Amino acid sequence: MSDRLDQVLRDLPRRYPGPGGAIAVLRKGAVLARHAWGYANAERRIPFTPRTLFRMCSITKQFTCGAMLEAVGAPERLDAAIRARLPLLGDAAPQTRHLAHNQSGLRDYWAVAMLHGAPAESAFGDVESARVIAGTASLQFAPGTRYAYCNQNFRLISDALQDVSGESFADLLRTRIFDRTGMETAFLAAETRAMPDGTEGYEGTQAAGFRAAVNRVIWTGDAGLGASLDDMIAWERHIDATRDDPQSLHARLAAPVEFADGAAAPYGFGLGRGEAFGTPVLGHGGALRGWRSHRLYAPAHRISVVVMFNHLSDANAAATEALAALLGAQPPQPDAGLPAPDWLGAYVEPETGLAVRIDQAAPGALRLRFGHGAERLELGADGSAGNGRTRLRPTPQGLVMDRPQENQSSLLTPCRGEARAVEARPGIAGRYRCAELDADLLVTEAGGVAYGGFGGFLGQGRMELLEPIGPDLWALPCWRALDHTPPGDWTLAFRRDAAGVVAGVTVGCWLARGLDYARL
Numbered sequence: 001m002s003d004r005l006d007q008v009l010r011d012l013p014r015r016y017p018g019p020g021g022a023i024a025v026l027r028k029g030a031v032l033a034r035h036a037w038g039y040a041n042a043e044r045r046i047p048f049t050p051r052t053l054f055r056m057c058s059i060t061k062q063f064t065c066g067a068m069l070e071a072v073g074a075p076e077r078l079d080a081a082i083r084a085r086l087p088l089l090g091d092a093a094p095q096t097r098h099l100a101h102n103q104s105g106l107r108d109y110w111a112v113a114m115l116h117g118a119p120a121e122s123a124f125g126d127v128e129s130a131r132v133i134a135g136t137a138s139l140q141f142a143p144g145t146r147y148a149y150c151n152q153n154f155r156l157i158s159d160a161l162q163d164v165s166g167e168s169f170a171d172l173l174r175t176r177i178f179d180r181t182g183m184e185t186a187f188l189a190a191e192t193r194a195m196p197d198g199t200e201g202y203e204g205t206q207a208a209g210f211r212a213a214v215n216r217v218i219w220t221g222d223a224g225l226g227a228s229l230d231d232m233i234a235w236e237r238h239i240d241a242t243r244d245d246p247q248s249l250h251a252r253l254a255a256p257v258e259f260a261d262g263a264a265a266p267y268g269f270g271l272g273r274g275e276a277f278g279t280p281v282l283g284h285g286g287a288l289r290g291w292r293s294h295r296l297y298a299p300a301h302r303i304s305v306v307v308m309f310n311h312l313s314d315a316n317a318a319a320t321e322a323l324a325a326l327l328g329a330q331p332p333q334p335d336a337g338l339p340a341p342d343w344l345g346a347y348v349e350p351e352t353g354l355a356v357r358i359d360q361a362a363p364g365a366l367r368l369r370f371g372h373g374a375e376r377l378e379l380g381a382d383g384s385a386g387n388g389r390t391r392l393r394p395t396p397q398g399l400v401m402d403r404p405q406e407n408q409s410s411l412l413t414p415c416r417g418e419a420r421a422v423e424a425r426p427g428i429a430g431r432y433r434c435a436e437l438d439a440d441l442l443v444t445e446a447g448g449v450a451y452g453g454f455g456g457f458l459g460q461g462r463m464e465l466l467e468p469i470g471p472d473l474w475a476l477p478c479w480r481a482l483d484h485t486p487p488g489d490w491t492l493a494f495r496r497d498a499a500g501v502v503a504g505v506t507v508g509c510w511l512a513r514g515l516d517y518a519r520l
Helices: 002-015 060-072 075-084 096-100 109-115 126-134 151-165 169-181 229-241 249-253 315-327
Strands: 020-027 030-041 054-057 202-205 209-212 225-227 271-276 279-288 291-298 303-309 345-349 354-362 365-369 375-379 391-395 398-403 408-411 430-434 439-446 449-456 467-470 473-476 490-496 502-509 512-519
Touching (some): 002 020, 020 229, 020 315, 030 229, 054 291, 060 075, 060 096, 060 151, 075 096, 075 151, 096 151, 109 126, 109 449, 109 512, 126 151, 151 169, 169 229, 225 229, 279 315, 291 315, 303 315, 354 467, 354 473, 430 502, 449 473
Parallel strands (some): 054 279
Antiparallel strands (some): 020 030, 020 303, 271 279, 279 291, 354 365, 365 375, 398 408, 430 439, 430 512, 439 449, 467 473, 473 490, 490 502, 502 512
8 A cells, every 4th residue: 555655656746747747645643745846937947845835726615615514504595695786686686505505506607707708817806796696687597406506605605604793704714714723824815826935826737837826816705715734734634633523523514415306416515525545535636827735534444635736737636546546446447349329410408508429538448528527428338428426328218328426317418410510500600699798799700610708797708619519509728717617618509590690699508697788
């Protein structure tokens, strides 16, 4: 076991190359590895050490919920303050508990910012976020019925917590969490332009080279935590030291969560609940342009792993490798001998209206494009394909997609007919307007090629080459986004009137669905 872990530690800088990184591995509260390498700032030659301050990004969410539970107790005490920040929703506004469990039905405000035309490196601060949030006039599902990741949920919690407590969110984190758990240098790093110790995040690859990433957004309860590896070690040790106390902070954060229909939910209070190598795992990842982090905790084995990269490598995969080394486990391998199924192709998921594209990724493995990012699914001998989170299974009625983490199972609608170039199915060019967002979509046609781009109060987004999926169904790629990873391809579902003239388009991605645009 020790040899396996040592091998993982030796290989990490080569398997996930970039300017620098760090990893901590703990078992039963004891530190097995506290390892850093490379540079926190390559230009200034500042080494990456266990004391380097790092943007933990969305790992913040569990600390936001922890501060809420410690400061006000029941989440319901913030409900009125949440409603006040969503004036157009009125009584339809979700409860704070829905927000903490990513069951709110709100569209993610970083995705919506792209619909408002935000350039990837533009400024997005308190004024801009308040305008996007206050403009919310509808939900994408009834609160409590589904799961959808939404950064806005936790921004709202931290804002409401300040309103109710009368204290700043930074002070609440320090007094309620950091001081009590020994996180000596942790702080609210809301401003993403720079870290006080000079640490940089980097875009690029080893093959193409790296450059310092430019970020101009303000993060609070959704992703504002700044912490060192030593700070995170203190948090993991606190978790282990209080594991037998049912009233401990972590026990309350990790308590079972349900959907409105009683089904078990895989996410609650800023923590994902899952399984790896046959054992329950709690954890969360974090991402900003130039920064990647992941922490996981396997309570049955009392194992904690924290990984930090100041580049765009897969911190989740690295943390999982370290866990596998301690458990003596091997990741399952696809059966390369299984033939590709006959149901590959393009579909529409009827509830969300989003495109579902399935093709072969490798022998025995498929690629699914539907959610936030492409998913790899392994073929099974029974004709299905899955990855533990998503399952595709053929039935006599058609292809079913099960996504239990979202409390959703759907009979997919095949895209009938071939995807067509614009000269074969003309008329999609024009300007479209979303009344709810007060934002525009411009689609152009030239030489048989279609382009599209969004615009709104944040600016004009890039014009991108549209990809045909099916009749009047197109994808608008989003290669770079305002905050971290792009929200995924936007589905553009054009609709025609009785005369066959395009009258409008429904726009959506997994993070922000079901927005109607009328043709001007």
